[in-house]
Amino acid sequence: MYAQMVKSEGMKSLEEMSPEERAFQERVDRNEKIEPKEWMPEGYRKTLIRQIGQHAHSEIVGQLPEANWITRAPTLERKAILLAKVQDEAGHGLYLYSAAETLGISRDQLTEKLLSGDMKYSSIFNYPTLTWADMGAVGWLVDGAAIMNQVPLQRTSYGPYSRAMIRICKEESFHQRQGYAVMMKMAQGTPEQKEMAQDALNRFWFPALMMFGPSDKDSVHSAQSMAWKIKMNTNDELRQKFVDETVPQAEFLGLTVPDETLRWNEEKGGYDFAEPDWAEFFEVIKGNGPCNEERLGARREAWDNGAWFREGLTAYADKAAARRAASNMAAE
């Protein structure tokens, strides 16, 4: 879940709505897709821009922790797989920025909001990747947690977002499998490799749980987003589902989930588990996580150092257009 703590506007009952708003809500309730040029409440548009923008930023900033190991990948095959994976994340960013653009905001505007700190990206990418096992843990846990949210979002009410999600989910589920394949190799490898694998799980477990956002009882924005079908499940539902699916996967690897309170609860048909440290989560969101400065710094550097490149291409395109116009004039 690459969109956390997305603020949405206050919620109205059907009676309080204007006729336009009511007709819109009824379309959403009938599971009709809303398309870019159709009427939509301003709050819906703004919330979607925040959510899709934050998701797009997460894909782009999310390239960095994994790109950190491309030049150190241990075999040619692993290097190719990791490169392809990080490239996919850039592609996801591209679809999502394009989806956001249909709502009337440009990619450059969104980028500037990211770089100025106006818009956020997922807290998870502010944690460092310290060993090769982290390439397994990130694919398995981080992409795994993201999919929990993104699979239901394939049915979201906004057409372009829904279609981007369908494509993204195909790639993300492949990423999760490749991450798990790395973990399997490590967990079945030498004692040092197994130690790296366990250490990666220890470090990424709670940050992965944080990806779903704070508990719903503390989440003020969920109800409106759920009514608009731009949020399909509550944070707690998704977190529970993630834990229930992931614990047996960790057991299969022979690794230990770093939670002493973890117990199967027969009655609810799911695990009881410890909450992540929410104080840490809010610190990371505020910009005080282990890698916030590096991550945003790398994005700013890429943007600033690339200015001459983008301007050069624009200038050439303008000149070429002028030349074409001149030669058309001459031909007439």
Added chain:
Amino acid sequence: MPSLPDAAMPDAAALAQRAAAEQAHDPHLADVALKPAFFDWLCRMGDNSLILGHRISEWCGHGPALEEDIAQANTALDLIGQTQMWLGLAAEVEDAGRSADDLAYLRDAMKFRNLKLLELPNGDLAVTLMRQFLFDAFHFELLTALCRSSSPRVAEIAAKALKEVSYHLERSSDLVVRLGDGTEESHARMQAALDKVWPYTGEMFAADGVDEAVAKAGIAPELSELLPLWQRTVAQVLSEATLSQPDRDFAAQKGGKQGRHTEHLGYILAEMQFLQRAYPGASW
């Protein structure tokens, strides 16, 4: 196993063996006299794609625009794939029980055979793109000639790589033109990049005993045949880009093909080979 389906493909090795058995017979693979030169030359091919692929993979996540980030990663991926094929064949020719990964991860700098041009640091994107273009223009002509190689194995790899490299050349020459003829700043940066990397380009055409041996066997073309083709492409693109060919010896910097590198290669290897060196014998 829990909900994730099995990610391993146990029959991949069997599939590869079956495919290898169906490949055309290549008499050069059994030519004992040719072996040292053939092996060395294959390492040159594989090391070129490995080191350039590695260098441009450094851009991943740091590109100036998303499209460019994706294009660079794509190019790096193509080159790493080509490395697997060239070094795989080199390992087969050597027949000493080493794999493509052993060659990539367990040789030291003096055994690397790539052009010095390709190990130069990325610099700004202008240096990266200019290096890419000057190499692509050579790589394209070389692979085109290798499609007619007397070695069917070499010709097959070349045919696959040529499809990718045709696109690399199209992209890099297009960007050189656009940035050369873009703003004053982009023009100045591209010219500075050209001046900087130009002395490293002559090594591509400097034939030694290894090149002569594989040319004599009909495996590879005479490098001197490629020079006018390269010069024509370079002159055409630079002219369209409003850039001037430097007035410097284009062959001042040589030695990479013989294992005498710049200081930069050692750092690339230190990074690239870290895990294989730190955990010998581990499987990844």
